[in-house]
Amino acid sequence: MAFLSTLFSQIINGLQSGSIYALVALGYSMVYGIIMLLNFAHGDIIMVGAYVVWLSMTSFGLHPLFSILLAVAVSTLLGVVIEKVAYAPLRSSPRLSLLITAIGISFLLENGFQLIFGAGAKVVPTLISGPTFQIGGASISTPALVTLGVTVVIMIGLTLLVQKTRLGRAMRAVSEDMGAAQLMGVNINTTISFTFALGSALAAVASALYLSSYAQASPTMGSMLGLKAFVAAVLGGIGSLPGAMLGGLVIGLAEALVSAAGLSVWKDGVVFAILIVVLLVRPSGLLGKPMKEKV
Template sequence: MHLFSILISQIINGLQSGAIYALVALGYSMVYGIILLLNFAHGDIIMVGAYAVWFSMAHLGLHPIPSMLLAVAASTLLGVLIEKLAYTPLRSAPRLSLLITAIGVSFLLENSFQLIFGAGAQTVPNLISGPSLQVGSVTVSFSAMLTILVSVICMAGLTFLVQKTKLGKAMRAVSENMSAAQLMGISLNRTISFTFAMGSALAGVGSVLYLCTYGQASPTMGSMLGLKAFVAAVLGGIGSLPGAMIGGFAIGLTEALVSAAGLSVWKDGAVFAILIVVLLVKPTGLLGKPMVEKV
């Protein structure tokens, strides 16, 4: 029974971190789906979001709720800004140039935050507290419930947006055939910016949820989180939104179960082992479609 309750708690931990990975993986997949870019600066948007929470609370003296909203707004704006300044000028450049630029943007963000705020971690006071849930011998923390609930709501919202709204359909049209989409009267610039805005807003929500649990922001926090979310996106099939959600939860659960087995030192290794296996066995991921070269 004791072992069983440890397992259940670890699964809940896994779902909690998995929910954050899933939110971040969605941003990776959306951007890849539309401009075929692995946006390696995506993880750093989370970092900037976390610093926005910390800065508004510690320096502006704001209440947690407006601080969190501000963080989501800042992440969204940053995502669109990066796209406009760094990626739009390279739209007809080779894809490798775009990828290298994304890595450059990532370094720029990490290093400029180290320069401005120092390399150490900033502690964010408890953002939201509430009662935890006791089920038998298993305790579910408030932050775990909140993280899972908020993520699921965000994912449902995104799914609705992409499947049912005009803008969402335009996103799908652009991701499938850019020139045909333009011939329909769809503006590429607007649709691509909107995609970055949505992906970055989800990263902003991810940063807030991350802080609710871990309470710390550091300039390099986004790189490992971003890489694992990238693995999640690849596992699910990059470009597929349901895939990114499944991949995120799968990565979170893997980490938690590896830790539960007493191998917590190996949990990062396990995640990257998944990447290698996926790339060797099924490079298109669980739900990905094989890429057909457009002529």
């Protein structure tokens, strides 16, 4: 019985961190789908979001909700600016140049924040407080519930946006055939900016949800979180949005189950083992089936 309740608690933990990975993985996948870039600076957007929350709560005394909204706004803007300044000029360059630039931006953000705020972690005040619920011996905290709820709402909203709206259709068209989308009158600059804005906003939400359980901001916090979300995106099939959602949850659950088995030191190792296995066995990921196209 004790084992079962531990297992249940760990599954909740897994879904909670999995939700955060999924939100970040969506950003990786959307950007890859549109411009074939593995945006390694994406994880650092999480870090920037966390610092905005920390700064606005501790220095300006803002309400948690406003701090989170501010973090979303700043991250969104940052994502768009990074694309315009660093990636857009390289649009017709080899993809490797773009990848190297993304890694450069990642270093710039991490080291820039270290320079400004120091290398130490900053403690973020409580973002979400509330009772811990007991269900059959297992417990669910309010931050965990909020994380799951917010993620579900965002996933439904994002799916509707991509499937049902004019802008979402344009995003899918650009990701399938950029030239043909342009011939249909899609302004690709707008579409690419929108994709970066959306991905960065999701990263900021993920950042706030992360802080609600692990209340620390540090300059390098985004790199491991970002890498794991990247693994989640690859596992689900990079470029596939349902894949990113599924991949995030699977990675979160895998980590939690490894911890439940008493092997928590292997947590990170298991995630990267999953990456290796996926790349060996099914490089297109769980849901990223490359479709045959007739010519």
